[in-house]
Amino acid sequence: MARKANSVIDSAAKVKRGLKFKKIFSNYQLYLFLLPALIYFIVFHYLPMYGILIAFKDFVATKGIMGSPWVGFKHFERFFESFQFWTLIKNTLGLSVVQLIVGFPLPIFLALMLNQIRSEKYKRFVQTVVYAPHFISVVVLAGMIFVFFSNNGLINNIILLFGGDPISFMAKPEWFKPLYIASGVWQETGWAAIIYLAALAGVSPELHEAAVMDGANKWQRIFHVDIPAIMPTAVILLILSVGGIMNIGFEKAYLLQTPMNQPSAEIIPTYVYKMGLQQAQYSFAAAVGLFNAVINLILLIAVNKFAKKLSGTGLW
Amino acid sequence: MSLLALKNKKITRGSKEDRVFDIINVFLTAMILILVVYPLYFIVIASFSDPNMIYEGKVWLLPKEITFEGYERIFRDSKIWLGYKNSIIYTVVGTFVNVAFTLMAAYALSRKDLYGRNVFMFLFLMTMFFSGGLIPTYLIVKNLGLLNTMWALILPKAVAVWNVIVAKTYFETSIPNELLEAAKMDGCSDAKFFAKIVLPLSKPIVAVMVLFYAVGHWNSYFDALIYLNNENLYPLQLILRNILIQNQASTMMISDLDSLAAKQRVSELIKYGVIIVASVPLLIVYPFVQKYFVKGVMIGGIKG
Numbered sequence: 001m002a003r004k005a006n007s008v009i010d011s012a013a014k015v016k017r018g019l020k021f022k023k024i025f026s027n028y029q030l031y032l033f034l035l036p037a038l039i040y041f042i043v044f045h046y047l048p049m050y051g052i053l054i055a056f057k058d059f060v061a062t063k064g065i066m067g068s069p070w071v072g073f074k075h076f077e078r079f080f081e082s083f084q085f086w087t088l089i090k091n092t093l094g095l096s097v098v099q100l101i102v103g104f105p106l107p108i109f110l111a112l113m114l115n116q117i118r119s120e121k122y123k124r125f126v127q128t129v130v131y132a133p134h135f136i137s138v139v140v141l142a143g144m145i146f147v148f149f150s151n152n153g154l155i156n157n158i159i160l161l162f163g164g165d166p167i168s169f170m171a172k173p174e175w176f177k178p179l180y181i182a183s184g185v186w187q188e189t190g191w192a193a194i195i196y197l198a199a200l201a202g203v204s205p206e207l208h209e210a211a212v213m214d215g216a217n218k219w220q221r222i223f224h225v226d227i228p229a230i231m232p233t234a235v236i237l238l239i240l241s242v243g244g245i246m247n248i249g250f251e252k253a254y255l256l257q258t259p260m261n262q263p264s265a266e267i268i269p270t271y272v273y274k275m276g277l278q279q280a281q282y283s284f285a286a287a288v289g290l291f292n293a294v295i296n297l298i299l300l301i302a303v304n305k306f307a308k309k310l311s312g313t314g315l316w
Numbered sequence: 317m318s319l320l321a322l323k324n325k326k327i328t329r330g331s332k333e334d335r336v337f338d339i340i341n342v343f344l345t346a347m348i349l350i351l352v353v354y355p356l357y358f359i360v361i362a363s364f365s366d367p368n369m370i371y372e373g374k375v376w377l378l379p380k381e382i383t384f385e386g387y388e389r390i391f392r393d394s395k396i397w398l399g400y401k402n403s404i405i406y407t408v409v410g411t412f413v414n415v416a417f418t419l420m421a422a423y424a425l426s427r428k429d430l431y432g433r434n435v436f437m438f439l440f441l442m443t444m445f446f447s448g449g450l451i452p453t454y455l456i457v458k459n460l461g462l463l464n465t466m467w468a469l470i471l472p473k474a475v476a477v478w479n480v481i482v483a484k485t486y487f488e489t490s491i492p493n494e495l496l497e498a499a500k501m502d503g504c505s506d507a508k509f510f511a512k513i514v515l516p517l518s519k520p521i522v523a524v525m526v527l528f529y530a531v532g533h534w535n536s537y538f539d540a541l542i543y544l545n546n547e548n549l550y551p552l553q554l555i556l557r558n559i560l561i562q563n564q565a566s567t568m569m570i571s572d573l574d575s576l577a578a579k580q581r582v583s584e585l586i587k588y589g590v591i592i593v594a595s596v597p598l599l600i601v602y603p604f605v606q607k608y609f610v611k612g613v614m615i616g617g618i619k620g
């Protein structure tokens with residue numbers, strides 16, 4: 001009896017497996033479609049993950065990753081003990097936390113404001129303009145900062161106009177952070193507002209009508225209708241930005257560095273670039289990069305958990 | 317209907333508080349508008365004003381003592397033209413590779429009858445949160461022999477996960493399954509169905525992908541910085557960086573000038589000019605394609 005049942009199950013499994021193969025085979029063209037992307041992800045994303053091993057080795061190019069000798073946590077220890085360690089942590093975290101605090105709420109305000117504009121034409125015009133800086137390249141943005149904030153630049157002329165003393169912005173470490181963050185706000189706030197505008201456009205007009213019937217003014221409608229409507233979007237975006245907190249716009253930071261503002265402008269990613277690619281200390285730089293990535297991952301997981309508990313929305 | 321609309325309008329025009337709110341709102345958005353536009357506008361007028369006038373703070377709303385010397389020197393410089401040519405090649409080839417790989421993968425993943433689609437999706441998504449980092453990626457590119465070739469700027473960025481998600485969502489929501497079934501009945505293969513039916517129906521998403529990837533290629537400098545040593549291969553952004561940030565190439569453009577003051581003066585002018593020259597393609601295209609970008613963000617946002 002049992003044997004018979006087994007064989008039935010067996011043959012059912014066989015039929016199932018046969019179907020599976022048939023299914024795969026009949027879709028072979030779809031797998032060919034997938035192939036280029038799959039090869040890409042394996043070669044340029046998964047192979048580098050394997051390459052992280054060099055952080056625990058003394059990498060010698062001629063010996064390859066496998067042939068190079070293991071050294072354990074030597075490179076990590078060297079990084080933790082280096083005099084720059086705390087400066088780098090402070091700069092990296094400082095820059096990204098302030099950027100998050102300043103940069104995160106602004107697109108929400110902007111979207112709420114734009115959403116309240118009565119004239120369609122004016123609204124569309126403002127939108128078109130505030131999106132534009134997003135498309136300016138980092139190099140051009142950094143170039144603009146250099147010309148505007150140079151000693152004879154526009155900003156110092158404005159300061160002079162109001163009777164102030166000129167400031168040499170690019171030479172002062174304390175000005176790096178404000179410049180970095182303000183330029184980011186200028187460039188990305190409009191663009192980041194799009195997603196909230198989309199969420200606001202999805203709010204049922206009936207809710208607003210009902211609120212008006214109950215005598216709610218615009219302020220009250222923003223607080224009790226609009227803001228609750230964009231909360232889920234905001235939570236997801238917040239998690240994503242906290243999850244990327246250690247990976248701040250390193251290309252801009254690198255461009256804005258000058259020998260004089262270095263003390264506050266050096267962040268972990270620029271340090272990895274300099275150590276690894278300019279000085280060819282591959283293993284050490286890979287270790288620093290891995291340390292950065294691990295902190296980032298821990299933050300992402302923690303924030304996701306926290307957000308889920310608090311609001312029920314999370315990435316996974 | 318019209319009576320109701322009229323009534324609603326009356327209601328929304330509403331109270332005194334609401335009118336105050338509207339006035340403040342228009343005022344604030346106008347301020348934001350000026351804050352965004354003025355820096356861009358200033359670059360334009362500064363690029364053909366006499367730099368001494370800028371130094372002295374006399375240029376505010378209109379160019380003063382108009383000069384085209386900056387542009388003349390920029391256009392005479394062979395590096396700028398070479399950079400333009402390289403950037404165009406990288407943008408065209410790179411975008412083609414990006415869009416082809418992305419749409420093909422996204423279509424395959426959008427098909428519910430693709431066995432193992434969740435596994436593939438997971439493999440792709442993982443790379444958004446984990447990466448080998450700069451150094452291991454560099455070593456791979458180096459080992460593949462891609463250093464100092466244009467492929468170093470194209471292959472390591474061949475597919476963006478986010479765009480795959482956007483395109484996949486689009487295919488899932490806009491290509492009805494009945495279409496596929498009907499085509500299959502007529503003996504149409506998957507490849508033929510994709511080329512003859514899916515792509516023609518997906519023009520908006522193709523446009524969005526082309527735009528996103530093309531802007532990325534046009535604006536990128538860092539890959540060129542790490543993977544290219546040969547100056548003949550430099551894209552425009554890298555040449556810009558040398559002029560704007562490192563004051564390098566401009567020394568070549570102004571070598572015929574004698575006094576230090578004149579050199580400094582003209583190199584300032586060149587900086588404003590190259591910002592314009594580099595941004596012109598985007599400035600021309602932007603107003604026409606802006607709505608596609610917005611569409612792209614929204615398709616991505618609804619799912620995310």
